[in-house]
Ligand SMILES: O=C(O)CCC(=O)C(=O)O
């Protein structure tokens with residue numbers, strides 16, 4: 001990360017990176033997503049299912065999406081934040097429309113005092129073991145709705161008082177509390193958060209446009225949750241992943257550095 005990115009990520013708990021995707025990367029990803037949206041359930045690639053507002057394992061639909069797990073802009077940041085021990089463990093595609101009328105309440109991995117999720121700094125190096133990259137394929141404008149974050153909350157030591165930020169949870173027109181920020185990425189931008197950051201989602205207001213983005217989640221390679229050391233992806237998804245993506249999704253000990261991590265630029269072998 002540049003010194004400026006490092007300062008801002010530590011201060012706020014997230015980064016909004018503009019124009020990360022080239023026009024070609026963006027165009028290819030958008031075309032893949034449009035195909036998924038138009039597909040009938042039987043036409044979806046094996047291991048991808050449509051549910052709620054998205055496609056589970058949507059990242060594996062096409063190399064144009066899979067390659068984003070190792071994008072040259074985000075890859076060095078993922079390595080740095082995990083102290084060079086990253087593991088990719090989930091990749092869903094979201095198509096958020098005005099039809100979903102309830103907001104996603106504020107939440108974060110810090111709440112409930114979960115020891116397994118961390119954010120900290122030692123020797124000027126930021127460490128966090130729960131990272132989310134949101135790759136955007138459509139534009140978000142102020143007033144549209146979408147992602148809201150509470151900057152700085154990844155370091156908060158207190159429980160968030162209930163109803164502080166949304167005293168009228170059912171009023172979609174209530175003004176946003178001044179401590180909250182509605183992030184408004186444009187197609188081709190990326191938002192990186194530590195899941196320790198308090199965040200939520202406002203109802204999507206435009207009726208003529210949706211919000212399309214990929215959620216790529218990274219942990220440390222030795223992180224264990226309730227799933228233990230099981231594979232993150234079903235066999236039919238694993239089968240079509242490139243060796244580099246499989247290596248990124250592999251568990252590892254706290255001591256080893258994956259060969260993949262030693263590379264600055266990774267191109268998927270197709
Ligand atoms: O819809 C969004 O922008 C955020 C979804 C979310 O909270 C998450 O993926 O952790």
Ligand SMILES: [Fe+2]
Nearest residue numbers: 107108199200
């Ligand atoms: Fe979340």
